[in-house]
Amino acid sequence: MNWVPVKSKMLAAVAYNDDWRQLYLRFRSGDIYCYRDVPAEEYQGLLASDSKGEYARSHIFDRYPYRRIRVAS
Secondary structure: OOOEEOOOOOEEEEEEEOOOOEEEEEEOOOOEEEEOOOOHHHHHHHHHOOOHHHHHHHHOOOOOOEEEEEOOO
């Protein structure tokens, strides 16, 4: 899994696992969340969007099950 740095006020980097359809979001705070059952098209849409945070709020958050896998310390 390769992290892709993104230009965003909210997100620092994103990654996607095709086999498991898992989208990983690393926030500027350092927290990392894993969203499950996310279609690859959503990942591509996130990367292509002008506003990563707006795209995530509209298309990812509250639409897919997630868990926090790392808490910033």
